Structures are given as C-alpha cells and as structure tokens.
Amino acid sequence: MSAGASDSAVGVELVSHFATVEQQKHAAVLGMWAWLLTELLLFAGLFLTALVLRIIHPEAVQEAARHLKFWIGATNTVVLIGSSLTMSGAIQLSRLGWQRGMVRFMLATAALGTLFLVLKGYEYYADYQEHMMPFLSDRPYELKDSPPSRLFVNLYYVATGLHGLHLMTGITILLVMTWQASRAGFLTRHQNRIEIFGLYWHFIDLIWILAFPTLYVLNR
Amino acid sequence: MFGTHDERRILWRHMREPVLTAGALLAMLGINVALGATLPFPHVWIVELIVAGAMVVTILLFSMEVRHDPPLVKLFACIGFFWVGILFTMTLVDYLSRG
Numbered sequence: 001m002s003a004g005a006s007d008s009a010v011g012v013e014l015v016s017h018f019a020t021v022e023q024q025k026h027a028a029v030l031g032m033w034a035w036l037l038t039e040l041l042l043f044a045g046l047f048l049t050a051l052v053l054r055i056i057h058p059e060a061v062q063e064a065a066r067h068l069k070f071w072i073g074a075t076n077t078v079v080l081i082g083s084s085l086t087m088s089g090a091i092q093l094s095r096l097g098w099q100r101g102m103v104r105f106m107l108a109t110a111a112l113g114t115l116f117l118v119l120k121g122y123e124y125y126a127d128y129q130e131h132m133m134p135f136l137s138d139r140p141y142e143l144k145d146s147p148p149s150r151l152f153v154n155l156y157y158v159a160t161g162l163h164g165l166h167l168m169t170g171i172t173i174l175l176v177m178t179w180q181a182s183r184a185g186f187l188t189r190h191q192n193r194i195e196i197f198g199l200y201w202h203f204i205d206l207i208w209i210l211a212f213p214t215l216y217v218l219n220r
Numbered sequence: 221m222f223g224t225h226d227e228r229r230i231l232w233r234h235m236r237e238p239v240l241t242a243g244a245l246l247a248m249l250g251i252n253v254a255l256g257a258t259l260p261f262p263h264v265w266i267v268e269l270i271v272a273g274a275m276v277v278t279i280l281l282f283s284m285e286v287r288h289d290p291p292l293v294k295l296f297a298c299i300g301f302f303w304v305g306i307l308f309t310m311t312l313v314d315y316l317s318r319g
Contacts, residue, residue, distance in 0.1 A: 026290055026292075026293070029289060029290075029293055030292060030293055030296065033293055033296045033297060033300075034296065036300075037296065037297075037299075037300035037303075040300050040301070040304060041300075041303065041304065041307075044304045044307060044308070045307075048307060048308055048311055048312075051308075051312065052311065052312075052315055055312075055315045055316065056315065070256065070257070074249070074253045077249050078246065078249065081242055081245045081246055081249065082242070084242065084245075084279070084283050085238055085239065085241075085242040088235075088238035088241070088242075088283060089235060089238060092234040092235060092238065093231075093234075095234070096230065096234065101231075198284075199284055202279055202283040202284045203284070205279060205283070206276055206279045206280070206284075209245075209272065209275045209276060209279065210272060210276065212252075212272075213252060213256075213268050213269065213271075213272040214272075216256070217252055217253075217255070217256035217268050218265045218268060218269070220256050220257075220259060
C-alpha cells in the first residue's frame with residue numbers, strides 16, 4: 001500500500017488580497033507568531049509568579065511541590081515531545097503530498113495530546129484525593145497550616161489548567177483539520193494550514209517544556 | 221503504510237531531522253529528570269534552567285523551523301523572548317536583591 005502519494009500537487013490557493021502565494025504564506029506565519037508571542041507573555045507572567053513565590057516562601061512552596069506528581073509530569077513531557085514528532089511528520093508528509101500518511105500522523109498527534117490530558121486528569125484526581133485543592137470550600141486543604149502554599153498550589157492549577165485548555169483547543173482544531181485534510185484536493189489548496197497549525201502545536205509543547213521545570217523540578 | 225523501498229527512503233530523508241530533534245529533547249529531559257530526582261549538588265537549579273533553556277531553543281530552531289523563516293519572523297521571535305527576558309530579569313533582580 002502506498003503512503004497516499006497524491007495524485008494532486010501540493011500548493012496554496014492565492015486569495016485576492018495577496019500579490020503572490022509566497023507573500024500569503026509569509027503573512028500567515030508572521031500572523032501566527034504575533035499571536036504566539038502574546039501567549040508567551042501570558043504564560044511568562046504565570047511562570048515568573050511561580051519563581052517569585054519560590055523566592056519569597058521557599059519552605060511553603062517546597063512542601064506544596066512535594067505533593068505534585070513528578071513522574072506523571074515527566075511522562076507527560078515525553079508524551080508531548082512524541083506528539084511534536086508526529087506533528088513534524090504530518091508537516092513533512094504534507095510537503096511531499098502524501099495525504100494518507102499525513103492524516104495518520106495527525107491522528108497520532110491528536111491521540112498523544114489526548115493521552116496527555118488523560119494523565120493530567122488522573123493527576124488532578126490524585127490531588128483531589130490528597131486534599132490538595134485549596135480552592136474547594138467543602139474539602140479541607142491538606143496544608144492548611146501553610147497559607148503561602150495555597151498561593152503556589154492555586155498558581156499550579158491556573159498554569160496547568162490554562163495549558164490544558166490550549167491543548168484541548170489544539171486537539172479540537174486538529175481533529176477538524178484532519179477531517180478536512182482527508183478530503184481530495186486539500187493539499188492542492190491548503191497545504192500551509194498544516195504548517196501554521198504545526199507552529200501552534202509545537203508552541204504548546206514549548207510552554208510545557210517551561211512549565212515542567214518551573215513547577216515540578218525547581219521546587220523539589 | 222510506506223510500502224516501497226523508495227518511499228521509506230524518502231520518508232527517512234524527511235524525518236531524520238524531526239527524529240533527531242525529538243531524541244535530543246528526550247535526552248535533555250532525561251538530564252533534568254535525573255537532576256530533579258536526585259538533587260546531586262546545591263544550586264542544581266542553575267543547571268536545570270540551562271537545560272530547559274536549551275530545550276526551548278531546540279524547539280524554536282528545529283521543530284518550529286525558525287532558522288528557515290524570513291528575517292522578519294526571526295526578528296519577531298527574538299523580540300518576544302527578549303521581552304520575556306526583560307520581564308524576568310527586572311523582576312528577579314528586585315526580589316533577589318532584597319535583604
């Protein structure tokens with residue numbers, strides 16, 4: 001069975017407000033980067049707050065961080081690096097016009113993203129069992145004698161929850177795009193959509209690469 | 221999926237860089253996880269931050285292919301991280317220099 005080497009050429013359909021396809025592709029990349037940088041600044045503020053908390057309340061943060069599931073965090077990092085690899089595979093195959101293989105790589109990427117969320121959900125469940133959710137009024141907080149630890153734990157949920165939301169959005173967009181990309185003629189007209197989405201996916205990976213050491217590793 | 225010898229050869233030629241990138245990222249993650257799990261020396265966090273920084277640069281240059289982008293995109297990416305650098309430096313200088 002072939003990899004789906006397409007009967008059709010790979011390309012981008014020129015829209016009216018661009019002079020050339022190259023200009024259109026560069027504008028799309030630049031626009032995506034402009035948005036990604038706003039996202040970077042958003043997450044940077046959260047990570048910086050975590051570092052400041054670590055400096056101001058070292059004992060409380062270390063005590064709270066001992067309850068984080070270090071090995072699940074590490075496993076999730078491996079999962080996201082794997083998903084970045086499959087996303088790169090989808091991009092490479094889209095450039096070759098191998099539509100069927102590209103679609104399979106996209107599905108693998110969505111599956112790995114989902115696995116990340118499942119592991120993260122299990123981590124939250126374990127935190128719930130250990131009474132490590134200080135924002136729940138009906139459930140006594142495990143470290144109630146350490147008020148500054150609440151700040152760190154709440155920040156942990158905001159940062160990882162926001163990352164999870166981005167990942168969930170990414171998986172949804174990816175599945176819709178996979179459905180579109182499996183249709184005949186997609187790569188002839190919209191190949192660069194795969195490239196642009198790839199930037200977003202790699203960026204989600206990049207944010208987790210920063211979140212893991214900031215929240216889990218540095219505070220041990 | 222990739223039946224013929226030629227297809228596998230073409231696939232490997234295109235996937236070599238992503239595979240090597242993922243391998244490098246996993247190796248650096250292994251270093252950080254080992255350091256985090258064993259805490260072998262004081263101030264190990266400096267090494268952990270350097271390794272995390274190297275992972276970010278690897279993703280930017282190889283996974284996000286910034287090195288192949290036009291100069292304007294490179295400038296955008298650099299300025300974004302430069303802003304984050306200013307934010308971190310000025311804030312941490314304040315907190316770290318308090319008595």
